[in-house]
Amino acid sequence: MADCGGWESLPLGLHPRVLESLRELSFTHMTPVQSATIPLFMNNKDVAVEAVTGSGKTLAFVIPTLEILLKREEKLKKMQVGALIITPTRELAVQIDEVFRQFTVHFPQFSQILLIGGRNPMEDVENFRKHGLNTILGLLPKQRRTGLFSATQTDEVESLVRAGLRNPVRITVKEKGLAAESTQKTPIRLHNYYTICRADEKFNQLVAFLRQHKKQKHLVFFSTCACVEYFGNTLGKLVKNVQIMCIHGKMKHKRQNIFMEFRQLESGVLVCTDVMARGIDIPEVDWVLQYDAPSSASAFVHRCGRTARIGHHGNALVFLLPMEATYVNFLSINQKCPMQQMKLLKDSVDVLPSLKKLAVSDRAIFEKGMKAFVSFIQSYAKHQCSLIFRMKDLDFAALARGFALLKLPKMPEMRGKNFPGFTPEDIDTNSIRYKDKNREKQRQRLLAQQKQEKQNETKKKFVKNKPWSKQKTKRNKKRKQASKRKLSDDEDDIDELLNDTRLLKKLKQGKISKEDFEKQLTGT
Numbered sequence: 001m002a003d004c005g006g007w008e009s010l011p012l013g014l015h016p017r018v019l020e021s022l023r024e025l026s027f028t029h030m031t032p033v034q035s036a037t038i039p040l041f042m043n044n045k046d047v048a049v050e051a052v053t054g055s056g057k058t059l060a061f062v063i064p065t066l067e068i069l070l071k072r073e074e075k076l077k078k079m080q081v082g083a084l085i086i087t088p089t090r091e092l093a094v095q096i097d098e099v100f101r102q103f104t105v106h107f108p109q110f111s112q113i114l115l116i117g118g119r120n121p122m123e124d125v126e127n128f129r130k131h132g133l134n135t136i137l138g139l140l141p142k143q144r145r146t147g148l149f150s151a152t153q154t155d156e157v158e159s160l161v162r163a164g165l166r167n168p169v170r171i172t173v174k175e176k177g178l179a180a181e182s183t184q185k186t187p188i189r190l191h192n193y194y195t196i197c198r199a200d201e202k203f204n205q206l207v208a209f210l211r212q213h214k215k216q217k218h219l220v221f222f223s224t225c226a227c228v229e230y231f232g233n234t235l236g237k238l239v240k241n242v243q244i245m246c247i248h249g250k251m252k253h254k255r256q257n258i259f260m261e262f263r264q265l266e267s268g269v270l271v272c273t274d275v276m277a278r279g280i281d282i283p284e285v286d287w288v289l290q291y292d293a294p295s296s297a298s299a300f301v302h303r304c305g306r307t308a309r310i311g312h313h314g315n316a317l318v319f320l321l322p323m324e325a326t327y328v329n330f331l332s333i334n335q336k337c338p339m340q341q342m343k344l345l346k347d348s349v350d351v352l353p354s355l356k357k358l359a360v361s362d363r364a365i366f367e368k369g370m371k372a373f374v375s376f377i378q379s380y381a382k383h384q385c386s387l388i389f390r391m392k393d394l395d396f397a398a399l400a401r402g403f404a405l406l407k408l409p410k411m412p413e414m415r416g417k418n419f420p421g422f423t424p425e426d427i428d429t430n431s432i433r434y435k436d437k438n439r440e441k442q443r444q445r446l447l448a449q450q451k452q453e454k455q456n457e458t459k460k461k462f463v464k465n466k467p468w469s470k471q472k473t474k475r476n477k478k479r480k481q482a483s484k485r486k487l488s489d490d491e492d493d494i495d496e497l498l499n500d501t502r503l504l505k506k507l508k509q510g511k512i513s514k515e516d517f518e519k520q521l522t523g524t
Helices: 016-024 032-042 057-070 090-104 121-130 132-139 155-164 202-212 225-238 254-264 297-304 327-334 352-361 363-381 396-402 437-464 466-508 514-522
Strands: 047-051 147-150 169-173 190-196 217-221 244-247 268-272 287-290 314-320
Touching: 016 057, 016 090, 032 047, 032 057, 032 169, 047 057, 057 090, 057 147, 090 254, 132 155, 147 155, 202 225, 202 314, 202 352, 225 244, 225 268, 225 352, 225 363, 244 254, 254 268, 287 297, 297 314, 297 327, 352 363, 363 396, 363 437
Parallel strands: 047 147, 047 169, 190 314, 217 268, 217 287, 244 268, 287 314
Antiparallel strands: none
16 A cells, blocks of 8 residues: 655644644555545544555544544543544444544543444334434534545435535545556455356365465455355364364454454354455455455445455455356446456365255254255345346255255245255254254253143144034933833833743732732733
8 A cells, every 4th residue: 555655744733642643653654545534634634534445544534533522622521422433344433443442541531432333233223224324323413524534425324414414525546557547446465356256166176275375364245144154064074173163243242252263263164244345454364355245346346345454455356156257347347346267276175065964963054054055045146246146046955055954944945946956864863953952952952841731732733623522422322321221111011021031929829819810910
């Protein structure tokens, strides 16, 4: 990154303690974006700044913010907010907070506070959809200075410019070495590569690459949180002697600790989603690997920008399926992002059987693989560049093999389709147990509970069949009554026979006359 002279060369002089902080941070010279932006911002101009990633945009607003606050005619009152900085991710917020503290430590009259979301991610997202940045801007004072800083001027940024800035000065800073008419969005010292491979070969290529570059520092981007969980955890078992960490948006408290720990590493792998794509400054990242292409072209630029920062060299590689090859031309035209093809690694080993064994040995891995597959397809269906990333072109069988699935999940996108290229494993997946014994005990209790509920439900269904049961009871009752009547009739016949026999004996013995015998016999 070219420099534009020392800080003392600014038209408006900086506060001595600000200069002291810059010396402590070893920032001896300004970058082009700082040289172009700071004088305008300090002169109370709204600015909309576009500069490549890693160009020094943070100091381009930190320094003017401090200088404006220091030059206020009316000092800030207690609990009064002097400046508000809004970022898209918590990691970027933490990073800017750290930079600001390097300066405010010399100004005890100022205090700063870091506010981040993430207590309940779904609620955060819903609140942002309802209220958003426009609502935040609406709550701020009309008389204010506003700056927007980004590596790409997207439609969303343009709408914010119109909504929140008054006659802004637009600043676009290109790197030294680029032609004036160039609109290249990625750093000039970034070596950008792509490779074309089948869906069932992609993970093998990633593992082979990481095994060959163990001593370097990598960011590996996946499209969904579930993919990060699945592939990130399994990479640690397949790539030995390398520290592998995972970060995604659904993580809560441990996310910040992982981020800070990875920043300190000399080598290692951070498997992540686009939550790590914007503005994050991680020292000495050698490679940015995009396992899945991002949902938008601007996100591609932001991902690449995690390397080749502040004038350093860096490398980026995106894995593309054969049907996605035209994405290279799209990026070249849309984002002015030149790319070179990297050949497939010939000595890659097929690790998918090992991945299947891991799934068989631990139900947690089996379930994560199924969730990752479903989430990837759902994400693919929402890709902004749908002319290239088309669902109907996806080879579901090869994709399932690439995820090392034991069987195909049931989902609407696959309903009514045949997949002759995929053979499910001959295994009862219900028998796969969790490696975590407590979790397996909990599953067994749940299965027993479900079995009992099913049995109870079967009993209830039998009882609920009242018409049939009532009819059966009625029939049995009638049979019993008929039997009783028959028995009663038989008993009466026997009594009558016995009575007649006794009368006949009396007649023979001469105890009764023939006339009395006939009367008693006939009942007259």
